[in-house]
Amino acid sequence: MTSSNNNRIIAIWLFICCATIYFMVVLGGATRLTGSGLSMVEWAPIMGVIPPMTHAEWLEAFQLYQQYPEYKIKNPDMTLSGFQFIFWFEYSHRLLGRFIGILFFFPMVFFFIKGWVKSSLKPKLIAMFILGGLQGLLGWYMVKSGLVDNPHVSQYRLVAHLGLAVFVYAYILWIALDLFYEQKTPSxxxxxxxxxxxxxxxxxxxxxxxxxxxxxxxxxxxxxxxxxxxxxxxxxxxxxxxxxxxxxxxxxxxxxxxxxxxxxxxxxxxxxxxxxxxxxxxxxxxxxxxxxxxxxxxxxxxxxxxxxxxxxxxxxxxxxxxxxxxxxxxxxxxxxxxxxxxxx
Incomplete structure (x- = not known):
C-alpha cells in the first residue's frame, strides 16, 4: 500500500476519534447540567468499568454517595432511583472516555507495527495519547474539588478539563486534515x-x-x-x-x-x-x-x-x-x- 493510502486510512481513524471526542464533550456537558458529576465518588480506572448490577450493589454505591457533602447538603431527599439517574450519566461519561482510549491506543500500535506511520507523525500521535491520559486525570482532579465540605466543582478545574478536551479535539482534527488532504491542493x-x-x-x-x-x-x-x-x-x-x-x-x-x-x-x-x-x-x-x-x-x-x-x-x-x-x-x-x- 502506498504512503498516501496509509495516511488516508490514518486520517479516517483520527476523524473517527474526533467524532467520539465530540460526543464525549457533549455528554460531559449533559453530565454537569443534570448535576451528575459527583455521583461516582471513587476513581477506579479498571474496576470502574463494571457498574452496580444487583440491588445490593446499587445500595452500596448509594450509601457511599450519601457519605459526601453533595448528598447531605444538596440532595438529602434523593431516592435510589434518583441516584441511579445521575449515576448513569457520570458512568457513561467515564466509560466513553475509556472507549476513546482503546479506540486510539490499539490502532496506533497497529499502524506503528505495520510501518504506516511516517517519522514526523509518530511524536504527534504519542502526544495525542499522552494528552488523552492527562485529560482523564484532570477529570478526576475536577471531581475531587466537589467532594469536599462545599459540594461545588471548581470552575477553574472545570474550564481546564473542558479546554484540554477541546484542544485535543482540535489538534487531532488538524492533523487528520493534513493527512487526508496531503498533496491535494484546491485548484x-x-x-x-x-x-x-x-x-x-x-x-x-x-x-x-x-x-x-x-x-x-x-x-x-x-x-x-x-x-x-x-x-x-x-x-x-x-x-x-x-x-x-x-x-x-x-x-x-x-x-x-x-x-x-x-x-x-x-x-x-x-x-x-x-x-x-x-x-x-x-x-x-x-x-x-x-x-x-x-x-x-x-x-x-x-x-x-x-x-x-x-x-x-x-x-x-x-x-x-x-x-x-x-x-x-x-x-x-x-x-x-x-x-x-x-x-x-
Missing part, C-alpha cells in the same frame, strides 16, 4: 488568500477563548442570573462588575462579570465571523471552501439563537447541551475553513 485561479490566513487562525483561537468563557459561565452557574437579553437587569453594563478584590478575580469568580464577559466576547465573535465570511466570499472561493463558509455562517446564527434561548429560558438541559455542542461544531467549521485557506 483556483481567482481566490486570493492573502491576509485571510492570519485572520482565520485568529478566529480559531478567539473561538476557543469564547468557548472557555462559556465554561466559566457553566462552572459558576452564571446563566441562571440576568435572564434577559440584550440588557442585564435593564442595563447595557450592569452594576457589580468589580466587587471582588483583587479586580482580576472578577473575571473568573464574579457571576455578573463572567456572564457579561461571555456576552461581550460572543458578540465580538459574531461580528468577527460575519466579517470573515464577507471577506472570503468577496474573493470568489472554490466550491468546497464556499460550502464550508456557508455552513459556518449558518451554524453561527444557530449558535447565537441557542445561546440567547438558553439564557431566556433559565438554562434548560436540552438547550444548554445543544449550545455547548453547537460551539464545538462552529469551531470545527472555522478550523475546516482555516485549513482549506492555508492550502490555497
Amino acid at each position: 483556483t485561479k481567482t481566490f486570493n488568500a492573502g491576509g485571510l490566513k492570519r485572520y482565520a487562525s485568529f478566529l480559531g483561537i478567539f473561538t476557543f477563548i469564547v468557548l472557555l468563557s462559556g465554561g466559566f459561565v457553566a462552572g459558576l452557574k452564571a446563566g441562571h442570573t440576568y435572564n434577559t437579553f440584550p440588557l442585564m437587569d435593564g442595563k447595557w453594563i450592569p452594576d457589580g462588575l468589580f466587587t471582588i478584590q483583587p479586580v482580576w478575580l472578577n473575571f473568573f469568580e464574579n457571576i455578573t462579570t463572567v456572564q457579561f464577559d461571555h456576552r461581550v466576547l460572543a458578540t465580538l465573535l459574531f461580528l468577527a465571523v460575519i466579517i470573515f465570511y464577507i471577506k472570503a466570499m468577496r474573493r470568489k472561493p472554490p466550491a468546497q471552501l464556499k460550502v464550508v463558509l456557508h455552513l459556518m455562517l449558518a451554524m453561527l446564527l444557530v449558535q447565537v439563537s441557542l445561546g440567547i434561548s438558553t439564557l431566556l429560558l433559565h438554562v434548560p438541559v436540552a438547550l444548554a447541551s445543544s449550545h455547548q455542542a453547537g460551539a464545538l461544531i462552529l469551531l470545527t467549521l472555522i478550523l475546516l475553513a482555516t485549513h482549506h485557506i492555508r492550502r490555497l
